[in-house]
Amino acid sequence: MNYALSGGHKKTIEAAEIILNQGGNAVDAAIAGYLVSFVAEPCMASIGAGGFAMINDKEQIKVIDFFCQTPIKKKSIPQQEFYPVTVDFGSTKEDFHVGKGSIAVPGALAGIYKMHELYGSIPIKQLIEPALLWSKEGIALDKFQAYDFNLLNEIFALSPDNAHIFFNENGTLKNEGDIIKMESYSDFLDVLSHEGRDLFYKGEIAKSISKDMLDGGHLTRLDFDQYEAVVREPIKFNFQGKSVHTTGFPSVGGMLVTAILNTFQDSISDKKIYPLTIEHFQELATTFSSISQLNNDQTKISNYLFHNFGINTRTNTNASTSKWGGTSHFNVIDKKGMTVSLTTSVGEGSGYFIPGTDMQMNNMLGEEALMPNGFHNWNENQRLQSMMCPTMLTNKNGSTLHALGSGGAGRIPYAISQVLINSEYFRSSIAQSISTPRLHINNSTFEVEKGFDVEEMAIPNLNIWENQSLYFGGINAITKIGNSYVGYADRRRHGATVNK
Numbered sequence: 443m444n445y446a447l448s449g450g451h452k453k454t455i456e457a458a459e460i461i462l463n464q465g466g467n468a469v470d471a472a473i474a475g476y477l478v479s480f481v482a483e484p485c486m487a488s489i490g491a492g493g494f495a496m497i498n499d500k501e502q503i504k505v506i507d508f509f510c511q512t513p514i515k516k517k518s519i520p521q522q523e524f525y526p527v528t529v530d531f532g533s534t535k536e537d538f539h540v541g542k543g544s545i546a547v548p549g550a551l552a553g554i555y556k557m558h559e560l561y562g563s564i565p566i567k568q569l570i571e572p573a574l575l576w577s578k579e580g581i582a583l584d585k586f587q588a589y590d591f592n593l594l595n596e597i598f599a600l601s602p603d604n605a606h607i608f609f610n611e612n613g614t615l616k617n618e619g620d621i622i623k624m625e626s627y628s629d630f631l632d633v634l635s636h637e638g639r640d641l642f643y644k645g646e647i648a649k650s651i652s653k654d655m656l657d658g659g660h661l662t663r664l665d666f667d668q669y670e671a672v673v674r675e676p677i678k679f680n681f682q683g684k685s686v687h688t689t690g691f692p693s694v695g696g697m698l699v700t701a702i703l704n705t706f707q708d709s710i711s712d713k714k715i716y717p718l719t720i721e722h723f724q725e726l727a728t729t730f731s732s733i734s735q736l737n738n739d740q741t742k743i744s745n746y747l748f749h750n751f752g753i754n755t756r757t758n759t760n761a762s763t764s765k766w767g768g769t770s771h772f773n774v775i776d777k778k779g780m781t782v783s784l785t786t787s788v789g790e791g792s793g794y795f796i797p798g799t800d801m802q803m804n805n806m807l808g809e810e811a812l813m814p815n816g817f818h819n820w821n822e823n824q825r826l827q828s829m830m831c832p833t834m835l836t837n838k839n840g841s842t843l844h845a846l847g848s849g850g851a852g853r854i855p856y857a858i859s860q861v862l863i864n865s866e867y868f869r870s871s872i873a874q875s876i877s878t879p880r881l882h883i884n885n886s887t888f889e890v891e892k893g894f895d896v897e898e899m900a901i902p903n904l905n906i907w908e909n910q911s912l913y914f915g916g917i918n919a920i921t922k923i924g925n926s927y928v929g930y931a932d933r934r935r936h937g938a939t940v941n942k
Contacts, residue, residue, distance in 0.1 A: 443779060444942055448918040448929035449475065449772025450849070451482040452938035453581050457572035458774050459940050461564070468774045469497060469561035470569055472782040473554050475772060477573035477631070479786070480550075480801060481624050482581050484607070485590035486770035486788060486849070489642065490796060490803035492549040493786030494689050495557060496676060496832040498842050500779050503678075503687045503834065506560075507825070508553025508671040510546035510806045513660035514823045517543070523658025524808065524817070527596050529790065537810075539817065540597055540793045542659030544808030546826060547669050550786065555639040556671035561780075567635040574635070577800075578628040580621035586912075586936040588618040590768070600793030607800060624800035643669060650797045659794075660807075677755055681707055681835075682866040684843060688833040688858075690755055695831035697743045697755055698733060698855035699862075704751045705729045706863060717868045717878065723894045726863075730856060730883045738852075740827065769830060769849035773920040775842060775927050781920070783832035783845040829854045835862070843922050844872065849935065850915030853882050857915030865921075872921040876932050880914040889913070910934050 445462050447455045458475035466474075472495065479487040492510035496503060522543030529536050558566050583591065591598070591608060595615050598608040607624060609615055616622065634641050641647055648666035655661045676687040677696055681703045689696035706729045715721040736742045747753040769787040792805040806826055810817070829852055835844040844865065848857045857880060864875035879893030887903045890896065891910050907913075916935025920927055931937025 443777050444926050445776050446920045446927035446929040447471075447772070447774050447940045448920055448931050448937060450486065450770040450916070450918065450935065450937050451479065451584060451587070453482040453576060454479040454772055455938045455940050458772070460572055461569060462776055464568070465564065466569070467561065467563045467778070468776040468780040468782045469557050470564050471774045471776065472772070472784055473558060473562070473566070474569045474572050475774065476550075476554060476784060476786070477570060478576060479770060479772070481573065481577045481622060481627065483587060483770050484622065484802070485587060485594055485791070486768050487550070487786050488788045488791075488803070489550050489799065489801045490548045491786050491788035492804065493553060493784060494693060494828070494830055494832055495553060495782055495784040496687065496689060496834055496845075497557070497561060498781040498834055498836065498840070499561060500840060503676055503836070505674045505676050505689050505832070506553055506556055506671055507674050507692065508549030508556065509692060509828055510548060510804055510826050511665070511669055512546055512807070512820050512822055512824045512826060513665050514662065514668070515660065516818070516820075516822055517660050519818055521658070522660075522818070529593050529596075538790045538805065539808030539810070540600065540790070540805050541808070542655055542657070542792065542794050544792045544805035545655075545659055545661060545794060545803045546806040547661060547665045548804055549669060549671055551639060551642045552669055552671040556673070560673070570631050570635045574628050574631040577624040577631065580623040583616055583618055583620050583622055584936060585618050588616070591615055594790055597791050597793050601795045604795045604800060626798055626800040630799040643667060647796060647799070654794070654797070677753070679704060679751070679753055681862065684835045684837070684866060686833065686835055686862070689831040691740070692825040692827050693829070693831045694738050694740055694743065694827050695829035695855040696833070697740065697747065698738070699831055699833060699859050700753060700755070701733050701736070701743055701747055702729055702855065702859040703862060704747070704753070705732060706859070710867070717864065717870065718894050720895050720899060723881065723890075723896050726860070726881050727883070727888060730881065734883055769851070769854070771832070771847035771849060771916070771918050773845045773847070773918060773929065775845065775920050779841055781834065781842040781845050783834060783847050785830040785832050785847045787828070787830060831855055831858065833858055841922070842920070844919060846917055846919035848915040848917045848932070850912070853913065853915050856882055857917055861917050861919070872919055872928075872930050876917045876919065876930055879910070882914060
């Protein structure tokens, strides 16, 4: 059996491949790739971020939840450093809130160490080496990251001590092909390789951050000391004869994938429709309209799944809703079939960089869509809810058939569902399933990539996109073809693959 990788940046994938060739398993490779992504994809990933990793070790599938946690104690509004920054997307502008008061407890390093504790096969010091080297030597900025640099440059500029990472000496923003170096991150990794997880959550880093948070932030030493990555069971159901495993609590995204696929499957049980026809559009539009009425509410979705399909999902009604953009996904499968599917997010970043690391902290408490009751009304000491949902399909023997995930904020579960509908119902190849035009409902507007047979139809609130866009997500996937695995990356986000 071969190995295969797919992800958001070629260096993320290259690091994982190095470890596979050194005898590491898929989890070892994923850890190395994740650590490199903090340099290669700084708009998406950081030690100040959080995420989920779904792992199939061929015996069972588990989810490592290392997503962000709300602080144990909330400061009053006048005590918080919390303010808006406007991001210009060209056709629209959106305010995101940053500052120390926007930071939730990060879980990235806790997730790395939990994965290694449970599945790692070679020393973590060896897994750190690619990131340690490339953070000092530098990594060339690719097209997609350059686009995000342009969007988030005002947030990067909030930390003069770290401006050299993102800006040239003449003050201009770095562009595609320019080199990104994070020498302080390299130094941090050197110490981390000796001191381990406690350096961040119980040692000097936690001490340094909590001291800085006294002026405008919520986090304390206790927040770091008590944070834990959690092993969870995935949601499992049958779709078109295959077993689907997707991320459950605190991922509302996985619950939505479950609701979408089961609703679609139920609706088309006695029909035969063809891809990109008006009937295809109508089925998706009807399904998405129905699911969108659940308002991303975990309790409503859970009740819907139980009453309509008998599917039990674990919920937490105190979790906040989430919807943001700085998200990346990658997959690794090794020659023995162990599979890792990992999604991570730093939000847009808070503008606060962890001293001595070149790493930016998240702004999860500054995301308006995470705050259904308004800013500052979040519940203390709770996992935040997320749209991120690494997903796998397996055969009856438990072997991975597909591993996939996406960035794209609230569009993530809809993008994943459409790819699986394309591949499992329409029997399209995974490459075609990913490249097929997508649909999304934005409030009452149907956002549609050109290609559906709807242009001559009198459909109200229809907005046709002439070109495929990262708005509709960026699916990175691995699929089994015959006895081999093949990686695929979504051209919407300029991903990378390796198949050997």
